[in-house]
Amino acid sequence: MRTPDLFDTPVASGPVAGVDEAGRGPLAGPVYAAAVVLDPDRPIEGLDDSKRLNPERRDVLAVLIRERALAWAVASASVEEIERLNILQATMLAMRRACLGLSFAPALILVDGNRLPKGLPCSARAVVGGDALEPAISAASILAKTARDACCMDMHARHPQYAFDRHKGYGTALHLARLAEFGPCPEHRRGFAPVRRLLEGGGSP
Template sequence: MQADLFDTVMPAGLIAGVDEAGRGPLAGPVYAAAVILPETGIPDGLNDSKKLTARQRDAMAEEIRRTAVAWCIAQASVEEIDTLNILQATFLAMRRACEGLTVRPGQILIDGNRVPAGLMAPAQAIVKGDSKVKAISAASILAKTARDADCERLHDLYPDYGFDQHKGYGTALHLARLQQHGPCLAHRRSFAPVRDRMLTKGA
């Protein structure tokens, strides 16, 4: 049985933790990761990715990839977000992450309060699971570091918007750059702040 941070009773068998990164930002794909941790040798210091520094997340992500029984990072594109809506696109990324695991889990534990349909194993949602279940913490770190790296890529493609600073979130800087330049191809046009700037810019 895999241990969790608060000693919650967990089901027997291989457990995949699943979490997402990037539901709230105005640009870029939404990411999800699925991680199956070993029964022993779990990396020390696993926690909700938001409670770690960027340097700690990067180091931990490397350790997770090295020690995990299986892991997969997946995404849903900006186009899929705009077509499906952000919730369904997030669920799609989660399904893709689970399907990409090289080992089939007996149970899937998901951060949040809803379970995507169509998963390959019984699943349970755990509110604040990224701070309660180590496998979910690991997934949260992989998803967050992958998305942050993608924001660096977006900054290289669209340097006018400051993606390296705000990571796509609707900060004052980001909204000011949107007002100045209008949306780029990486922006989620179904999100109101982007849609509003499209109208003012005639995009």
């Protein structure tokens, strides 16, 4: 049986924003979040959880979202903020920044997951699996993911030895091998276990 509080879209008396994040799990780089208010008069076909879409399709949809949405905003929390706050609280901060970055306050905010950021400008509800259930959250997941991927390409340009263009900061075998060979760079999250072990002299990540 479904849990209505988590899965059913509540009735709102005005525009609804979807919010999602990208980049909680990687070992490097900022965490990103996006907020999107879709325009019911300008529907976008093919919205889905960004993880289910290939990069080319995500890029196409990101352009359409920016063109057709009533409002959208992308925000991030830096590596320094991740280290100071922890990754969960930094993610909540990025989500709050995205919501506050919208050009107007929606009537309701739907947040992917089971937690809500503090200090949102209106009522909000957490929606578990919302990036595959709510089109506005799907749109937010696409904007957050494409923004984070663009950041990883910038990181690759500054630190090509780590191959951020290939693994996007996740702890793949390639990334761990490059991390062991070259040590952490300023983009690495030093509180994450594989990076921390290297810094503490524990050998390979």
